[in-house]
Amino acid sequence: MADSSDTRKERRATARAERDRVAEAAQTRRQRLWILGGVLALAVVVVAVIAIASSGGDDKPTAKKGEIIPGQIETNARFAGIPQRGITVGDPDAPVTLVEFADLQCPFCRDYSTNVMPTIVDRYVRTGKLKMEFRNVSFIGNDSLRGAQMAAAAGLQNKLWQYIDLFYLNQGEENSGYVSDEFLTRIGRAVRGLDVQQAMDDRALPSIQRGLTEAQTEWTVAGFSGTPAFLLGPTGGRMEAMLGEGVAPTADNVSQAIEAKLTAAR
Amino acid sequence: MGDRTDRTDRMLHRALVVLALVGIGIASYLTYVHYEGLSPICAVGHGCERVQASRYAKVGGVPVPLIGLVGYVAILISLFVRGEVARLATAGMAIGGFAFSVYLTSLELFEIHAICQWCVGSAIVMTAIAVLATIRALRIPGEDLTEPEDLPTPMGDPEGEPA
Numbered sequence: 001m002a003d004s005s006d007t008r009k010e011r012r013a014t015a016r017a018e019r020d021r022v023a024e025a026a027q028t029r030r031q032r033l034w035i036l037g038g039v040l041a042l043a044v045v046v047v048a049v050i051a052i053a054s055s056g057g058d059d060k061p062t063a064k065k066g067e068i069i070p071g072q073i074e075t076n077a078r079f080a081g082i083p084q085r086g087i088t089v090g091d092p093d094a095p096v097t098l099v100e101f102a103d104l105q106c107p108f109c110r111d112y113s114t115n116v117m118p119t120i121v122d123r124y125v126r127t128g129k130l131k132m133e134f135r136n137v138s139f140i141g142n143d144s145l146r147g148a149q150m151a152a153a154a155g156l157q158n159k160l161w162q163y164i165d166l167f168y169l170n171q172g173e174e175n176s177g178y179v180s181d182e183f184l185t186r187i188g189r190a191v192r193g194l195d196v197q198q199a200m201d202d203r204a205l206p207s208i209q210r211g212l213t214e215a216q217t218e219w220t221v222a223g224f225s226g227t228p229a230f231l232l233g234p235t236g237g238r239m240e241a242m243l244g245e246g247v248a249p250t251a252d253n254v255s256q257a258i259e260a261k262l263t264a265a266r
Numbered sequence: 267m268g269d270r271t272d273r274t275d276r277m278l279h280r281a282l283v284v285l286a287l288v289g290i291g292i293a294s295y296l297t298y299v300h301y302e303g304l305s306p307i308c309a310v311g312h313g314c315e316r317v318q319a320s321r322y323a324k325v326g327g328v329p330v331p332l333i334g335l336v337g338y339v340a341i342l343i344s345l346f347v348r349g350e351v352a353r354l355a356t357a358g359m360a361i362g363g364f365a366f367s368v369y370l371t372s373l374e375l376f377e378i379h380a381i382c383q384w385c386v387g388s389a390i391v392m393t394a395i396a397v398l399a400t401i402r403a404l405r406i407p408g409e410d411l412t413e414p415e416d417l418p419t420p421m422g423d424p425e426g427e428p429a
Binding site: 025028029032033035036039040042043044046047050051053054173174 | 322325326354357358361362364365366368369379400403404406
């Protein structure tokens with residue numbers, strides 16, 4: 001009897017201990033859940049702060065006083081006094097030629113145009129060492145093509161380089177339909193000396209379409225598949241691809257490539 | 267006791283280490299690509315390039331892949347530290363990483379309108395780490411004692427032992 005009552009007692013004690021242990025475990029687990037829940041809430045707050053901070057600051061340039069669109073004054077100043085003809089900017093007798101294949105909607109082409117090209121113009125084009133050609137490919141979409149036609153029309157008035165520079169500075173969201181007649185006109189009006197209405201009318205000329213088709217063919221024949229892509233070489237001589245595909249152009253690596261060709265041309 | 271707990275724990279630990287290493291791999295590649303100025307190998311159009319070129323590719327001047335790399339390395343280190351605090355730290359960091367991944371993926375979908383598979387891959391890895399690390403952190407050692415075979419028998423009664 002005593003034995004069986006002892007066993008019962010033990011069992012009860014064991015069961016109680018077990019209950020306590022389970023309750024304790026549940027308590028610990030609740031605590032940890034609270035901690036992790038707190039971490040999640042904190043993370044959400046931090047992310048929300050980041051989201052608000054990064055949506056507030058827009059990195060688009062803003063128009064200065066006297067400008068129709070941002071960048072107008074710098075762009076017109078950058079190309080002032082440099083000879084331009086069609087798609088070419090720079091002294092026609094410059095020893096080295098740089099051919100750029102680009103799409104006006106491509107963000108990397110914009111980066112090149114806004115961050116690298118100005119340095120190259122100052123160092124080599126303005127000093128008569130380099131001439132640059134712009135071959136417009138428009139593979140991203142309809143907005144690319146509409147931009148390319150207007151740029152080529154500006155080229156007929158020898159204002160292509162200002163036009164594309166300002167286009168890049170005001171590049172919109174890819175294929176959103178932002179390249180409207182109104183957009184093209186606004187960019188055009190910011191290019192000093194451009195007859196905007198004439199350019200708008202010239203877009204339909206067969207020679208414009210022919211030029212764009214040629215650019216596309218040359219880009220493909222050269223073996224490129226992305227933009228921006230560059231050919232560099234002695235003027236009138238053999239052109240070679242500059243930088244490997246996927247290598248982002250910088251003021252340094254482009255300058256080095258040009259220097260090498262200048263040395264070879266001497 | 268706790269054989270099953272230990273085994274499950276080992277499996278969770280191993281899975282977390284593997285996932286953290288995969289995360290480090292992805293983040294290292296994207297960080298390398300960022301600093302070398304290359305375009306990531308990308309199967310869908312210009313998705314990765316556009317995401318990398320967007321103004322959301324940096325937070326406070328720090329490239330996003332580098333933030334991810336630091337996070338994954340910290341998670342991996344915490345996995346080799348013993349104790350409850352380390353387990354909670356692993357889960358806490360992974361939950362933070364998960365929240366950040368949700369934010370980045372929503373940016374790709376609704377702001378940049380481009381998808382970068384590398385980033386989506388990293389988001390999936392981080393989500394899996396968060397789930398597994400949370401399960402691991404909430405496990406109480408010795409809980410499986412409730413199983414019948416682990417219950418102490420009257421034979422083991424201390425009162426039955428000689429004094």
